[in-house]
Amino acid sequence: MSEHDEAQLPGDAVGTGAPSAPRPSNWNLPNALTTLRILMVPFYGWALLVDGGDSVLWRTVAWAIFVAAMITDKVDGDIARSRNLVTDFGKIADPIADKAITGMAFIGISVITDTWWMWTITIVVLVREWAVTLLRLSVLKSVVIAAAQSGKWKTVAQALALGFLTLPLLEVDGWLETPGEVVYVGALGLLGVAVALTIWSGYEFFRDVWRQRHDLRAPRT
Secondary structure (H helix, E strand, C coil): CCCCCCCCCCCCCCCCCCCCCCCCCCCCHHHHHHHHHHHHHHHHHHHHHHHHHCCHHHHHHHHHHHHHHHHHHHHHHHHHHHCCCCCHHHHHHHHHHHHHHHHHHHHHHHHHHCCHHHHHHHHHHHHHHHHHHHHHHHCCCCCCCCCCHHHHHHHHHHHHHHHHHHCCCCCCCHHHHHHHHHHHHHHHHHHHHHHHHHHHHHHHHHHHHHHCHHHHHCCCC
């Protein structure tokens, strides 16, 4: 939900004078799916790095976990919005779950690849992602930061790139070897797009926060 939502807590009605609707309980399906995604992170990281990332079987298992995490990310957001189950817990836990699984993917792939450029990409992306996430959470009750289209495309590009790179594309033999190499090159191209969108969407976010700096400084009533 993190890249698709606005940074505003449920129940923060502005100037209507009408009583706000009861807040939904934190004990609901979307929050359960978010918690499940967080619990998936160490299992994904372990499966990805079995035998230093050379295990075709466990890399495939890691890919299945990653895909499941991406699907539950989409599903829990849709359910929360359609059933009015957006909670304070979900607003905080959902972006943490997203950044945890993608962060583990970037770090794990960097360990496997063991190249300076992959580590550089990982550091740049993680600094941007966590800086935006922490700032978004810190201003959550003060301003509304609308989700930018570039942020949504960034999320898609990251998920596709990391998903493909999680697969053992260069570890397979036989007739799968050439297709694996082709998909690997394509995944690197997607990664480049994801990095560019990550930097640009981060710039847009900080720009929008700066434009609303007066609202941030205003005392809350």
